[in-house]
Amino acid sequence: MGSLWGSFMLLCGVVLLRTEGSGTQQTKNNVPRLKLSYKDMLESNNLVTFEGLANSSAYHTFLLDEEKGRLVVGAKDHIFSFNLLNVSRDYVQIPWPASPTRRDECKWAGKDLSRECSNFIKVLQPFNQTHIYVCGTGAFHPVCSYLEVGKKPEDSVFRLESHVENWQREEPL
Ligand SMILES: *[C@@H]1O[C@H](CO)[C@@H](O)[C@H](O)[C@H]1NC(C)=O
Ligand SMILES: *[C@@H]1O[C@H](CO)[C@@H](O)[C@H](O)[C@H]1NC(C)=O
Ligand SMILES: *[C@@H]1O[C@H](CO)[C@@H](O)[C@H](O)[C@H]1NC(C)=O
Numbered sequence: 001m002g003s004l005w006g007s008f009m010l011l012c013g014v015v016l017l018r019t020e021g022s023g024t025q026q027t028k029n030n031v032p033r034l035k036l037s038y039k040d041m042l043e044s045n046n047l048v049t050f051e052g053l054a055n056s057s058a059y060h061t062f063l064l065d066e067e068k069g070r071l072v073v074g075a076k077d078h079i080f081s082f083n084l085l086n087v088s089r090d091y092v093q094i095p096w097p098a099s100p101t102r103r104d105e106c107k108w109a110g111k112d113l114s115r116e117c118s119n120f121i122k123v124l125q126p127f128n129q130t131h132i133y134v135c136g137t138g139a140f141h142p143v144c145s146y147l148e149v150g151k152k153p154e155d156s157v158f159r160l161e162s163h164v165e166n167w168q169r170e171e172p173l
Contacts, residue, residue, distance in 0.1 A: 049087070063125075098143075102141050109140070
């Protein structure tokens, strides 16, 4: 019993050390090698901008796919795929709003319908050779699915699987 407790303590120690270690490493790795302000970029006269969609915002989640030369971006109610060389050339978008039922529930819960009751895309995680795992807040009912992006750039696939996983805890009967 004594030795069991000892190994449990040791495990905790290892876990603590690990998290601390990765924390400092992450901070180090996150320091950009080059910083450009928006003003610097405007002045460089070499800027291609994406004006955005009237009904979208919160372009907060990014996944760089250098192999296919694309930048996948998660925003409010939409997922985008941009051409890395020119963001306004052949971008594609997939609308993925929260379902009307979820929006209604969210409104009844006293939230702001236009600002909060949306599907904010928060996760873009490479899954396998052809798919990205994608999750959104789904108006306070998180949803996840798979985004098909193809294997090669020529495939030019960008499609959200219709099967959606709902992250709801199952209540025991
Ligand atoms: C980017 O693409 C847009 C739309 O096709 C085009 O008008 C613009 O000239 C391109 N910009 C550059 C820097 O290639
Ligand atoms: C937002 O507007 C664009 C076109 O302006 C449309 O293609 C898209 O489906 C709309 N998205 C939602 C979630 O309504
Ligand atoms: C990748 O995962 C998706 C979703 O599970 C699946 O439909 C697809 O067949 C998988 N592709 C490969 C190449 O394994």
